[in-house]
C-alpha cells in the first residue's frame with residue numbers, strides 16, 4: 055500500500071493508504087481527526103473546509119496522493135496554533151457572538167471565514183457583500199446572520 | 213405522589229412548594245418527579261370567534277399531560293469538586309436545551325452556570341413517554357421538575373452547612389456555589405457535597421424561588437457547548453470512537469422503497485481496497501470498509517438488480533392530482549345578502565428535512581446484546597424497535613444518545629440506528645454507518661406535499677367565516693408521539709377524530725376573530741418517507757391563512773397591519789404585532805418592486821410576529837451566483853416573540869433566526885421535485901436551502917418581557933411566521949398573491965439531476981486547485 059507524508063497541524067504524519075482516498079477520510083477514519091465534518095463529499099456544503107498551506111480547501115475533494123511531504127494541512131484543531139494562541143480570534147468572535155446552534159457546520163465556517171479574510175486582505179480590502187456571497191458553507195440551523203457579524207468583528211484582529 | 217401541579221401564579225409560596233427527593237448515594241444526589249401539570253385552560257376573549265380545539269388544549273398540553281402518570285425521577289448529582297451534573301432525558305440537536313436546562317439548575321442551586329454539566333441520558337425505558345424531544349415541549353415539561361431537583365440539592369447543602377457551622381439554616385446564604393454564615397465563615401459546595409449526601413432515600417418539601425428573585429433565568433446566556441463547537445471538539449455520532457466500528461454505507465435502490473433482487477458482483481466488491489464486508493440488508497446492499505471513501509467506491513461498483521419501488525410512477529403532478537381528488541369540499545353556511553368571499557388554493561411542495569449531519573449511527577451488535585450510539589429524539593422507541601429487529605430483549609439493547617448535528621424533525625425517527633443495527637448483525641462486526649448526502653435527500657424523510665384551500669366570507673366590516681381544507685400526503689408519526697396520542701386521545705375535548713386529524717386540531721389555531729372558523733385535514737397515505745419539518749402543518753396552514761388575511765384586508769380596504777390588529781383575539785398577539793410594526797417602520801414608502809409583509813403566528817402558548825421586506829426588482833432577482841438560485845431577496849426581517857417566559861433570551865433569538873432562514877427557504881427556493889419515483893435533488897447545490905447570499909442583510913429580533921411566567925415552546929414558531937410574512941411581502945411587491953411554494957418550484961430545474969445508478973456520486977478530485 056502506498057504511503058503518504060504531509061504536515062498535519064504542525065506535525066509530520068505518514069499514512070498507508072491508496073492514493074485516491076480523499077483526505078477527509080484519511081483525517082477522520084485513519085488519523086481520528088474529527089473536526090472537519092462530512093456534509094456532502096462533493097465540494098458543495100463546505101463542512102469539511104480546512105486549510106492547505108494557509109488556503110481554504112475541501113479535503114473531501116482532495117486525493118491524499120495529491121499532497122506533497124511539505125504541504126501543511128491545518129484543521130480546526132490546529133487553527134489556534136497558527137496564531138500562537140489558545141483560540142484563534144475568529145473562534146473567539148464566534149464565542150462572543152454565540153454563533154453555533156448544533157455546531158456541526160461551524161468548524162468549516164470558521165476555517166472558511168479565516169481564509170476569506172486573508173484573501174480580502176491580500177487584495178488590500180475589507181470583506182464586503184460580494185465576499186459574503188462567495189461563502190458557500192451551508193448552515194442548516196440558519197446561523198448565517200451571526201456568522202456575518204462574527205466575521206466582521208474579527209477581521210481586523212489577526 | 214408529588215405535588216407537582218401547575219404554577220400559573222408565581223406569587224404565593226403555596227404555588228411554589230413541591231416535593232423533592234434525596235437519594236442514598238456517596239455524594240449529594242437529589243431527584244424530582246418528571247412531569248408537570250397541564251396549564252390551566254387559557255381565558256378566551258368574549259368574542260364571536262368560536263374557540264378551536266387548539267385554543268383550548270394544544271399538542272403541548274397533551275405531551276405534558278402524557279408525562280403526568282409516569283412517576284419517574286430525574287436526578288442531579290452535586291460532585292465532590294463542587295460541580296453539579298445532570299443527564300437530560302431529551303436530545304440536544306442544536307436547539308439549546310442543554311444550556312437552558314443548565315440555567316434552571318444554576319438558578320435554583322445558586323451555582324455558576326459553568327459549574328453545571330448537562331449530558332444526554334441513554335434511553336430510559338421506564339420514562340415511557342417522557343423521553344421524547346418533540347413538539348417544542350422540552351422546556352415546558354422540564355421547567356418545574358429540574359428546578360425542584362436543584363432546589364432540593366440547595367436545601368440539603370444548606371442543612372449540611374448549618375450542622376457544620378453550628379448556625380441555624382435560616383441565617384445562611386448561598387451564592388455562586390458558596391454558603392456563608394453571618395460571621396463570614398463559609399463552605400463551598402465542594403466541601404459540602406459528600407457531607408450533604410444521604411444514607412437513605414428521603415422525601416423533602418422545597419420552595420422554588422419566586423420569579424422576582426431570578427438572576428439566571430430570563431437573562432441572555434451563551435451556549436454551554438459553544439467552545440466545543442468552535443474548536444471541533446464537540447462529538448457527534450460519527451466522531452465517537454468505538455473499537456473496530458469501521459465505516460459502512462448502503463447501496464440504495466434507484467427509486468423510493470425499491471428492493472434488492474440480486475447482486476452480481478458481491479465477491480468482487482468485497483475484494484476491493486479497504487473493503488471488509490458486503491451484505492444484503494432490508495434497505496439495500498451494505499458495505500463496510502476502512503474509510504468512507506472506499507465505501508463510496510464499493511457502493512458505486514456494486515452491480516445490483518433492483519425490484520420496483522412503491523412510487524415508481526409518481527411525479528409532482530400525480531401526487532397533486534391525488535390531493536385534489538381527496539380534498540374535502542368547503543361547506544359554507546347560508547349567508548346574509550351582500551356577503552362577499554375571498555377564496556384560494558395553495559400548493560406546498562415536498563421539502564427535505566435533511567440536517568447537515570446526514571443520517572448516521574454506530575452499532576455494535578453481539579450475539580446476546582447490542583449497543584447503539586445515535587442522535588435520536590425518541591430513544592425509547594428506537595430501543596424497542598431495534599430490539600425487535602435484532603430479536604433481542606429490550607433490556608439487551610443500550611441506546612446512547614449523542615449530540616445531534618441538527619434535526620428539524622428528522623431525528624424523531626431512527627432510520628439510521630435501525631439500519632446500523634441490522635448491518636452490524638448481518639456482518640457480525642461493529643459498524644459506523646453513515647448515509648451519503650445524496651441518499652439523505654432521495655431516501656430520507658421529506659415534509660409532505662400538501663394543498664390548502666381557504667375561503668373567507670365578509671360583510672359590513674366583519675369576517676363571518678373562515679373555512680380551510682388542508683389536504684396532505686400523510687405525515688408519519690411512528691416515533692412514539694403516536695403512542696402518546698393513542699393514550700391521550702380519550703382526554704381530548706374533541707371527539708371522533710382520527711389520529712392525524714387529532715394532531716392537526718391540536719396544533720392549528722387561527723389567531724383572529726373570524727366568525728365561524730373550520731379547519732379540516734385530509735390525508736392521502738402512500739409510500740413516501742415523511743416527517744414533520746420544524747413543524748408538522750403550521751408553516752403551510754398558517755401561510756395560506758395569512759395570505760387570505762391580506763386578501764381580506766385589501767377587499768375591505770384596510771391596511772394589512774391595522775386589519776390584523778383589529779381582528780386578533782389575544783393581547784399578547786397584538787403586542788408582538790405592534791412591536792414589529794413599530795420597530796420595522798411598517799408602512800414606510802418602498803420603491804417599486806419592493807414591499808413589506810407582516811404576519812402573526814400563535815403556537816404552543818407562544819406568539820411570534822414577523823415583518824419582512826422583500827426586493828423583487830430585476831436587478832436583484834437576476835443576480836448571478838454560481839450553482840445557486842437567487843431570485844427575490846428578503847432584505848430585512850423584524851421579529852418579535854413572546855413565549856411567556858424565555859429561559860434564555862439569547863437561545864430564543866437563535867431559534868427565531870434559524871426559523872426565519874427556514875421560512876425564507878420554503879417560501880422562495882427550497883423544495884424536492886418528484887419524478888419517476890424518486891426526488892431529483894441529490895446535493896446542497898440542488899436543494900436550495902438559504903445560503904449566505906439569501907440571508908437578509910438586516911435582521912432584528914425582539915424577545916418580549918415575560919408575560920405568563922411559564923415557558924412556552926419555541927423551536928418552530930418562526931418558521932410559519934416568516935414563511936407567511938415573506939409570502940405576503942412577495943404578493944405585495946409583485947401584485948400577485950403567490951399560490952405555489954416555493955415560488956420557483958414550477959420553473960425549469962436549476963440543476964442537472966445526478967444519476968440514480970450508481971446511487972451516489974463520486975467525490976471530485978479538484979480540491980487543491982479550488983483552494984482559496
Ligand code: FES
Nearest residue numbers: 093094095100114
Ligand atoms: S463534505 Fe466537503 S464540501 Fe461537503
Ligand code: FES
Nearest residue numbers: 157159193194195
Ligand atoms: S450550526 Fe447546525 S448546521 Fe450550522
